Amino acid sequence: MKIAHILLFATCIAFFSCNTLSYEGLLFKGENAFNKGNYIDAIKFFSEAININKSDPQGYIFRGCCYNRLNQFELAIIDLQRAEELNGDPLSININLGESFYNTGKTDLAYICYNKAKQIDSTIYALNYNLGIYYYYSQNNINKAIYSYSQAIKNNEKNEYDVYAQRALCYWDIKEYGLALNDINKAISLKKDDDHCYLIKSSILYEMGQIKKAIETLTQCIKINNKNLEAYYYRANYYIEINDNQNACKDFDVLIRENYKEKNFNKTVNNYCR
Numbered sequence: 001m002k003i004a005h006i007l008l009f010a011t012c013i014a015f016f017s018c019n020t021l022s023y024e025g026l027l028f029k030g031e032n033a034f035n036k037g038n039y040i041d042a043i044k045f046f047s048e049a050i051n052i053n054k055s056d057p058q059g060y061i062f063r064g065c066c067y068n069r070l071n072q073f074e075l076a077i078i079d080l081q082r083a084e085e086l087n088g089d090p091l092s093i094n095i096n097l098g099e100s101f102y103n104t105g106k107t108d109l110a111y112i113c114y115n116k117a118k119q120i121d122s123t124i125y126a127l128n129y130n131l132g133i134y135y136y137y138s139q140n141n142i143n144k145a146i147y148s149y150s151q152a153i154k155n156n157e158k159n160e161y162d163v164y165a166q167r168a169l170c171y172w173d174i175k176e177y178g179l180a181l182n183d184i185n186k187a188i189s190l191k192k193d194d195d196h197c198y199l200i201k202s203s204i205l206y207e208m209g210q211i212k213k214a215i216e217t218l219t220q221c222i223k224i225n226n227k228n229l230e231a232y233y234y235r236a237n238y239y240i241e242i243n244d245n246q247n248a249c250k251d252f253d254v255l256i257r258e259n260y261k262e263k264n265f266n267k268t269v270n271n272y273c274r
Contacts, residue, residue, distance in 0.1 A: 023052045023059075030062055039066045057088025061096070068099055076100040091120045095127050102130070107138040128152035129163050136170060146170045161190035165197050172204055180204045195225035202234060211238050229260050240272055249273035 030045035046063035053059065064079035080097040084090075098113030111134055117127050132148035135141040149167040156163060164187035171180035184201045191197060198221035205214040218235040221228055236251035252269045 023049050023056070026052070027058060027062065030066075034062070034066060034069075039069045042066045043070075055086060057083035057086035057093075060086070061088050061092055064100070065096055068096060068103075071103070073100045073103045077104070091117055091124075094120075095124065095130070098130060102134065102138075107134060110134060111138075122151070123155050125152050125155045125157070125160070125163075128155070129160075129166075132163070132166055132170075136166065142170050142173055159190050161187040161194065161197070164190070165194075165200060168200055168204070172200070172207070175207070177204055177208045181208070193224055195221045195228050195231070198224065199228065199231055199234070202231075202238075206234075206238065211241055214238055215242075229255060229258055233260065233262060233265075237268070240268075245272050 067076035239248035
């Protein structure tokens, strides 16, 4: 599970021409590239800046954030730890370093970083979201995950949809299906084209005994992404539960063509479609 990114860029205190090769100008260009999603170009500018001034932590923080966005977490760790050695901004370093550690399986180190960041500012959205991910996926501590996600939602200025989807999963796990449905509906209202949200919603509806609505939701999921094989698999099984073997077998045919692998899949197909 990917976790939230955060980048705390310093405020530029001067204006730079587009041709400047100064340290500050390169940081400025790198920030612009980063904000446009051009992480490779941003790394180029930040690397040039670091070559000019190896003793300033900002270049390392910025480049480390880029590496995180490109899933090059080991390189991010190197840069962010170097920034830490140079006494860079501890809040930005620890949030981003926590992300790097988490995504390389070093969850204990990630937790240490998140706690350091929380002691500085406990209100940051990405920090609380990442703590929710840590508690849910690494510690199986549902209550702490819900608390962390709820804190993130309080500071969700950009209306990020995924925090609602994650909290919905937590509520689903503790069988609070009404709360789970409210959260996943909120996530869908913010991100109508996310097939995974519809998949989550279908599971919640199924647990609430609303099988036909679960099937309708999976149909929406497939319309968004017709390669979501889990949606076909669950829809087929839900069709079987309402004795609609004909439609179930159509979904199973799709899965067979896609060489779908799931425990007891062949047995189910043989029982209902052969």
